Amino acid sequence: MRLGVVAGNVGVDCIRNVREVPVAAEQLGFDSVWFTDHVIGLKAYAPVYRGEWAEALTALTWAAASTQRIRVGLGVLVLPLRDPVYVAKVLATADQLSGGRLIVGVGTGWAYREYEALGRGPLFEKRGAATDEALEVIRRCWEGGTFGYQGEWTSFKEIEFAPVPAQRPGPPIWVGGQSGPALRRAARFGDAWHPYGLTPEQFRELGEQLDERAGRPVQRTLRLNYRPEQKADALRDVDGFLAAGCTDVVIEPKTETTGELMAELEDLAKTLL
Numbered sequence: 690m691r692l693g694v695v696a697g698n699v700g701v702d703c704i705r706n707v708r709e710v711p712v713a714a715e716q717l718g719f720d721s722v723w724f725t726d727h728v729i730g731l732k733a734y735a736p737v738y739r740g741e742w743a744e745a746l747t748a749l750t751w752a753a754a755s756t757q758r759i760r761v762g763l764g765v766l767v768l769p770l771r772d773p774v775y776v777a778k779v780l781a782t783a784d785q786l787s788g789g790r791l792i793v794g795v796g797t798g799w800a801y802r803e804y805e806a807l808g809r810g811p812l813f814e815k816r817g818a819a820t821d822e823a824l825e826v827i828r829r830c831w832e833g834g835t836f837g838y839q840g841e842w843t844s845f846k847e848i849e850f851a852p853v854p855a856q857r858p859g860p861p862i863w864v865g866g867q868s869g870p871a872l873r874r875a876a877r878f879g880d881a882w883h884p885y886g887l888t889p890e891q892f893r894e895l896g897e898q899l900d901e902r903a904g905r906p907v908q909r910t911l912r913l914n915y916r917p918e919q920k921a922d923a924l925r926d927v928d929g930f931l932a933a934g935c936t937d938v939v940i941e942p943k944t945e946t947t948g949e950l951m952a953e954l955e956d957l958a959k960t961l962l
Contacts, residue, residue, distance in 0.1 A: 690931050692961055693721030693762060694954055695914075695941035696752065698743040702947040707743045711752035713951060714759060717958040721760040721792060723939050724748045726767050729806050737943075746779050753787035760790045764883065764912060764939055765865035767798035769812045773823035773843055774850075777830035781854045789855035794883050795824065796865035812842065817870045824862070824878045831859035863910055867895055876903035881937070885912035889929030896934055909934045914941035917953065924960065 694714050697706035707724075714722045730740025745763055752761045761783075768776065784791040797816040798804070804813045812819045822840045829836060833853040837846045854860055863883035864875035872895065875882040882899055884892070896909045911930055915923035920942075927938060942953035 690927075690935060691720040691937045692957075693723055693760070693937060693939040694719050694957070695723045695725060695764065695939060696748070697942075697944065697947075697950050698724045698745060698748045699727070700739040700741055700945060702945075702950075703741050703743040705947045706950060707748045707751055708755075709947060710950060710954070711756050711759065711761070713954060715756045717954055718962045719759060719954075719958070721762050721937070721939065722752055722756075723762040723764040723794075723941075724752070725941075726763060726765060726770075727800075727803065728770065729803055731800055731802055733800055733802070746783075749791070750783050750786065753783060753790060758790075760792055761787060762792035762863075762939070763794050764863070765794035765796035767803075768795050768823040769816045769819040770798065770804065770807050770809055773826040774830060774845075774848070776823070777827040777850070780827070780860060781831060781850075781852060784854035784856055784860050785852055787855075789860075791854070791856070791860040792863060793860045794863040794865050795820065795878075796871075817874070821874060821877070824874075828859065828878070865912070867891075872899050872902060875899055875907060879903075879907055881908035881910050883910045883912060883939075885914070887911070889926055889933045892930055892935065893933035908936055910937040910939065911935050912939050912941065914943060916943045917949070920953075920956075927961070 696710040711722045724745040726745040727742050749761050797820045801813050804810050819842050822842055826838055826843050830850045831853055833850055835849045861880035863881040864879035865883045867884040899907050944950040
């Protein structure tokens with residue numbers, strides 16, 4: 690099983706975390722480092738997240754430039770918040786600059802006020818369908834060449850897309866969530882499934898449903914978060930997820946400062962690597 694860590698691009702130390710955590714994670718031997726996508730602070734995020742956010746796409750390019758081996762992930766990118774052609778270009782460029790180390794987790798988001806603040810409010814009620822369309826557009830962009838697209842939210846007659854990502858046919862797409870629509874999306878578009886908040890038993894059951902729906906085995910991964918006082922309980926289930934077919938666990942320690950996060954990463958490396 691591969692082990693990733695979330696870099697903590699949120700909170701009072703979000704910029705320092707982006708600068709320092711990817712290098713530390715690589716030196717400690719983790720397989721991947723991840724960034725969470727929110728653009729603005731909202732009261733609705735509390736107590737899970739603070740209001741300060743380092744922008745995820747910018748942060749991942751910094752991480753890629755600061756490291757040599759570790760994979761760099763978005764977990765998860767709220768696709769309808771941004772134009773899909775622009776997202777395809779940013780991700781293709783980042784994948785080229787990183788030497789093919791990008792992983793793209795995607796989701797629909799849930800906060801209307803964030804959609805509204807970014808001028809995307811009209812998409813909120815249909816954000817699932819908008820996410821599916823965005824994935825179609827991004828996949829087609831990554832094929833490269835000249836093409837047009839006619840959709841409900843994205844339409845153009847002819848563009849040329851280049852360069853394409855270093856990874857072919859593109860960076861792996863990990864579809865987040867465990868609702869019915871998320872499972873359908875993972876079956877249709879996902880190179881991997883990336884849920885959170887499940888027990889190992891639920892993880893196995895839903896993973897089997899996903900494979901049946903997709904007509905193929907879909908790679909199973911997991912986002913696992915905890916507060917330091919909950920760590921023992923959170924990590925106790927890791928072997929259960931492994932037995933349920935999990936290939937990658939992305940761990941998010943809920944800490945306040947860079948120093949606290951670094952201490953958690955060191956302890957995780959000693960315990961799990």
